[in-house]
Structures are given as C-alpha cells and as structure tokens.
Amino acid sequence: MRAWIRLILPANYMDRQRRAGFLFVLPAVLFFSSVFLVPLIQSVIGSFYRTRPGGASEFVGVRLYEKVFTDSTFWTSVVNTVSLLSMSVPTTVILAMAAALGLNRIQSLKWRNVWAAMYFLPFSASLVAAALIWQWIYDPVYGFLNYLLSAVGIPPQKWLQSLTQVRPSIAVVNVWVRLGFDTMIFLAALQSIPGEYWEAAAIDGAGAWQRLRHITLPLLNPQIIMVCILELIFNFKIFDQVYSTTQGGPASASQTVIMLLYDTAFKYFRMGDASVMAVFVFLTLLVVTLLQWRIFRKPVEY
Amino acid sequence: MGRGGARGPTRAPLFRRVALLRVACGAISAFFPFFWMAVTSLKTAPEIQRVPLQVFPDSWANWQNYREVFTRHPFGRYLLNSALIASTAAVSSLVVSSLAGYGFAKFRFPGRDVFFFGIIGILMVPFQSVVVPLYGWVSRLGLLDTYLGIVAPDLVSVFGVFLMRQAIEVLPNDYIDAARIDGCSELQIFFRVVLPSVKPAMATLLIIKFMWNWNELFWPLIVVNSPSMRVVTMGLISFTNMYFIEYNLLTAAAVISVLPILLIFLTLQRWVVQAVVMSGLKG
Numbered sequence: 189m190r191a192w193i194r195l196i197l198p199a200n201y202m203d204r205q206r207r208a209g210f211l212f213v214l215p216a217v218l219f220f221s222s223v224f225l226v227p228l229i230q231s232v233i234g235s236f237y238r239t240r241p242g243g244a245s246e247f248v249g250v251r252l253y254e255k256v257f258t259d260s261t262f263w264t265s266v267v268n269t270v271s272l273l274s275m276s277v278p279t280t281v282i283l284a285m286a287a288a289l290g291l292n293r294i295q296s297l298k299w300r301n302v303w304a305a306m307y308f309l310p311f312s313a314s315l316v317a318a319a320l321i322w323q324w325i326y327d328p329v330y331g332f333l334n335y336l337l338s339a340v341g342i343p344p345q346k347w348l349q350s351l352t353q354v355r356p357s358i359a360v361v362n363v364w365v366r367l368g369f370d371t372m373i374f375l376a377a378l379q380s381i382p383g384e385y386w387e388a389a390a391i392d393g394a395g396a397w398q399r400l401r402h403i404t405l406p407l408l409n410p411q412i413i414m415v416c417i418l419e420l421i422f423n424f425k426i427f428d429q430v431y432s433t434t435q436g437g438p439a440s441a442s443q444t445v446i447m448l449l450y451d452t453a454f455k456y457f458r459m460g461d462a463s464v465m466a467v468f469v470f471l472t473l474l475v476v477t478l479l480q481w482r483i484f485r486k487p488v489e490y
Numbered sequence: 491m492g493r494g495g496a497r498g499p500t501r502a503p504l505f506r507r508v509a510l511l512r513v514a515c516g517a518i519s520a521f522f523p524f525f526w527m528a529v530t531s532l533k534t535a536p537e538i539q540r541v542p543l544q545v546f547p548d549s550w551a552n553w554q555n556y557r558e559v560f561t562r563h564p565f566g567r568y569l570l571n572s573a574l575i576a577s578t579a580a581v582s583s584l585v586v587s588s589l590a591g592y593g594f595a596k597f598r599f600p601g602r603d604v605f606f607f608g609i610i611g612i613l614m615v616p617f618q619s620v621v622v623p624l625y626g627w628v629s630r631l632g633l634l635d636t637y638l639g640i641v642a643p644d645l646v647s648v649f650g651v652f653l654m655r656q657a658i659e660v661l662p663n664d665y666i667d668a669a670r671i672d673g674c675s676e677l678q679i680f681f682r683v684v685l686p687s688v689k690p691a692m693a694t695l696l697i698i699k700f701m702w703n704w705n706e707l708f709w710p711l712i713v714v715n716s717p718s719m720r721v722v723t724m725g726l727i728s729f730t731n732m733y734f735i736e737y738n739l740l741t742a743a744a745v746i747s748v749l750p751i752l753l754i755f756l757t758l759q760r761w762v763v764q765a766v767v768m769s770g771l772k773g
Contacts, residue, residue: 217608220608230622230623289509290510290516306520321527335543432730477614
C-alpha cells in the first residue's frame with residue numbers, strides 16, 4: 189500500500205523512476221482491462237442471467253448452460269467444427285513440412301525466396317477473399333474444379349452445396365490459406381539446424397528417410413507442436429470462410445461454433461445463450477493453450 | 491530468410507530435381523487461385539459462362555469489371571474505410587505498445603510483472619469470448635456504426651507489447667542513462683533514444699497490424715449498420731448478396747482488395763515473413 193502511495197506522491201528520484209515506468213505501461217494496462225478483462229468477466233456473469241424481453245435480466249443459475257448443452261444445434265456445430273479441423277490441421281502441417289523440407293534443399297537463396305513467396309501469397313488475402321475465390325472454383329456449373337474433373341471423365345460434383353462435400357471443401361480453403369504461414373515457421377527452424385548434423389549421419393550411412401525421422405523431425409519437435417496448436421486454435425475459431433460462402437448451409441452441414449455464437453447473439457439477440465457459448469469457447473481454447481505450455485516446458489532432447 | 495548456400499546433406503542431382511519438382515507443384519497449386527481470380531476479373535459475364543470452360547479471357551485489356559465494381563457498390567468508400575481503420579489501428583498500437591514495452595523493459599515498479607503476465611495472458615482469451623459485452627459497451631457509448639467503434643478493440647495488440655518489450659530490453663542501459671545524465675526527460679529519452687534504435691521492430695508491428703485489420707471481418711460485421719461504413723471484407727460479401735453471383739465483378743473486387751497487402755508483401759517480403767514468423771511465436 190505504501191508503495192502505491194509513493195507511486196502517486198514520489199518522495200525521491202527512485203520513486204519518480206517507478207512512477208515513470210508505471211505511467212509508460214498505464215495506457216496499455218487500461219486498454220486491455222477494458223477491452224478484454226472486464227468483458228470476459230461480464231461474459232461469465234452474463235452466462236448465468238436470462239434477459240427478458242424489455243431489458244430486465246434475472247438470475248437463472250446454470251439453466252442456460254443446461255439449455256445450450258442439451259441443444260442438438262449446439263452439438264451439431266461442435267461436431268462440424270471438430271470434423272473440419274480434424275481434416276485441415278493434419279493436412280496443413282504435413283504439407284507445410286514437406287514444402288519446407290523441399291524449399292530448404294534449394295541452394296540458390298534467390299530462387300528459394302521466389303518459391304517461398306508463392307507459398308506465402310495466399311496469406312496476404314483476407315479469409316473472405318480466399319473463401320470467395322474458392323467458391324468460384326467450386327462452382328457446380330461453371331467452376332474450374334468440375335471442368336478439371338470432366339476432363340478425366342468424372343461427373344460434376346456439388347462441392348459447397350453438398351451435405352457431405354461441404355466440410356472437406358472448406359477444409360481445403362483453410363489449408364490453402366495457412367500453408368505458407370506454417371511453411372515459413374518450419375523453414376526458419378530448418379535453417380537454424382547446423383548442416384553438420386545431416387552430414388555426420390550421412391557418413392554413418394543413414395538414408396534420407398532415417399535422417400528425416402531421427403534428426404530433422406526430433407529437432408523440429410517444438411515448432412511442430414507449436415504449429416499444431418496454432419492451427420487447432422485458428423481452425424476452431426473458423427467464421428469468415430463460412431459466413432461469406434455457405435452461411436452454415438446446406439442444412440447446417442457447415443454450421444460452426446463461432447457461426448452459431450454470432451447468429452445467437454446478433455441475429456436472434458439471445459445474449460445469455462451466446463455468453464454460454466463464449467465461455468465454452470474460452471475454456472476449450474484455454475485447455476488447448478495450457479496443454480501447449482505443458483508440452484513446451486519439457487526440454488527437447490537432442 | 492536467413493543464410494544462403496547449401497543446406498542438408500549432399501544429394502544426387504536426380505534426387506534434387508525430384509525435390510524441386512515437388513516444391514514447384516506445391517507452389518503452383520498455391521498460386522493457382524490467384525491466377526484464376528485475375529483471369530476471371532478480365533472476363534465478361536457471357537465469357538465466364540461459356541461451355542466448355544475457357545481459361546484465358548478474350549481480351550487482356552478488359553477493365554470494364556474494375557470500373558463496374560465502383561459503380562455497383564460504393565467500393566471506393568469501403569477501401570477508404572478499411573485504409574483509415576487499419577492505419578489507425580497500426581499507428582495507435584505502435585504508440586501504446588512501444589510506451590508499454592519501454593516501461594516493462596527498463597523500469598522497476600510495484601506490480602510490473604503482474605501487469606506484464608496479465609497482458610500476455612490475454613493471448614488466451616479469444617476475441618469471440620468477449621464480443622457480446624464489448625458490443626454492449628460500444629452500443630451504450632453510442633459508438634455503433636462509427637469509425638471509433640470499429641477500431642476500438644484493435645487500438646492495441648498484445649503481440650505489439652510483447653514485441654516492443656523484447657526489442658527494447660536488449661538496448662544497453664548505459665545508453666539510456668547517458669541521456670538521463672544529459673538532462674533529457676523520460677519522454678525525450680523515449681522519443682530520441684529508444685524509438686530510433688528499435689525501428690525494425692516498429693516496422694514489423696506496423697505491417698502485421700495493418701494486414702490483420704485490413705482483412706478483418708468479424709467485429710466490423712457486428713458494429714456496422716449503414717452501407718457507407720462498410721469495410722472492404724464486407725464490401726466483397728455485398729457482391730454475393732444476389733441470386734446469381736457475378737463472379738467477374740466479385741473477382742475484380744477481390745483483386746482490388748488483395749492488391750494493397752500484396753504490394754506491401756512483395757516490396758517488403760523479408761520484413762513480412764519475419765513479422766509473421768514472430769507473430770506465430772507469440773503462441
């Protein structure tokens with residue numbers, strides 16, 4: 189308490205220094221408190237209150253949680269989201285690793301940068317632009333993809349308009365957008381590995397596959413875990429791609445958790461239900477992040 | 491992208507050629523949608539409906555779609571809105587983040603570590619979890635449908651505070667103390683000594699923040715009502731709100747929306763890649 193009083197009424201040079209430091213961080217602290225901390229607490233509190241038409245709200249305990257967690261619409265969106273990310277996350281990580289390994293082998297720095305730039309380009313498009321370009325490629329009548337299929341004799345598919353194909357189709361968009369980002373992280377890590385490691389293994393008679401399995405992948409373990417977690421979080425929060433194309437359709441086949449949260453709050457104005465979903469999203473991603481920290485704290489054995 | 495030269499074990503030329511082929515195939519598939527967007531934007535409506543499909547446009551100088559994008563919707567206004575919002579967010583978060591970064595890196599005061607780890611902890615709070623109360627605040631303050639309302643949650647970024655603290659922490663203390671002995675005030679030290687030494691970090695933050703906010707959809711969608719306040723991402727979606735989507739117009743609009751970021755990326759590739767790799771490391 190005395191420290192705080194001296195922060196406001198500095199007595200000497202050291203106190204003035206402390207006050208200066210405090211004032212430097214104050215704007216950021218105030219901002220984050222009002223934009224994240226207070227609203228997060230409000231979200232948690234809001235999930236226990238039902239707002240009556242007219243504005244009065246009443247405490248209902250966990251009844252909104254019971255309502256949302258017994259609602260099949262909610263579970264459909266959770267299952268859809270998990271099904272989407274279980275397709276796009278492994279695909280992105282594996283393809284990014286393959287691309288980074290290939291790029292790392294290119295000798296000329298100039299050409300490596302040119303090829304890397306091509307992988308990275310999709311990252312500069314907004315998710316909306318990316319999804320809409322792909323919607324045009326997927327177009328059942330005039331789309332490029334069905335044109336390619338017809339060239340090899342496969343009948344046209346409905347892609348985003350099909351109950352079974354809509355989720356894999358959106359997963360492809362996610363892979364396309366995120367591939368360059370993951371590749372860059374892997375490539376940066378690969379370039380920090382001394383070349384002698386591979387040379388030594390090659391002299392000992394290790395084949396290409398053995399070198400990959402026993403040297404490269406173990407050394408990249410921290411980056412692989414990090415990229416997996418980042419992809420899980422990114423894909424769990426999928427919204428823009430779905431909102432701009434299918435709007436959750438056809439027949440809720442691409443309804444995701446954040447889409448449902450958005451509709452519940454800003455289309456049907458059921459703020460209590462939306463707060464329950466907000467708490468659910470927060471806790472789910474919290475578990476994922478804490479898991480990441482636990483895994484990261486383990487030292488990597490070289 | 492780091493050092494050049496040979497990496498990895500020596501390989502037979504054939505093996506290397508196969509690897510290059512794989513890289514090239516991947517890069518071309520990554521690039522194709524961009525190519526498809528560009529050629530579609532140069533076609534007329536009958537051209538994109540031709541059967542069998544025709545890859546290249548009849549004329550490479552058909553700019554009609556680009557003109558029509560601006561007459562069909564106030565797309566110029568959308569671009570202006572996005573530019574305003576993204577640059578405000580970038581500059582404001584640069585100022586607040588570097589102030590905070592300096593405070594966290596070079597001062598001791600009660601509660602410093604609690605504040606710092608509190609801010610880093612916010613990385614674990616998804617924006618979607620706070621959006622409902624935030625909407626309530628913005629609405630109560632009368633900021634719905636205003637620039638301030640759209641930009642408010644993006645004025646500072648956790649990544650920025652983290653980045654600037656890391657950059658300022660490695661500056662030698664003697665440097666700052668020397669300025670202090672010369673009689674500079676704390677703010678003078680900040681602007682004349684600290685900021686000029688962390689220009690790379692500042693550039694990184696500006697680029698990545700501008701990119702993020704230019705491409706944002708979720709929050710603007712919630713606070714914007716009137717068509718004149720729409721941002722570019724919403725503008726793109728307004729081309730799909732018809733029974734039949736005119737993809738030649740939509741792709742032209744998409745090209746325009748991607749162009750600023752693409753130009754930043756191509757001219758500053760090294761910075762952008764560094765920025766993105768760092769923003770990924772934030773966790």
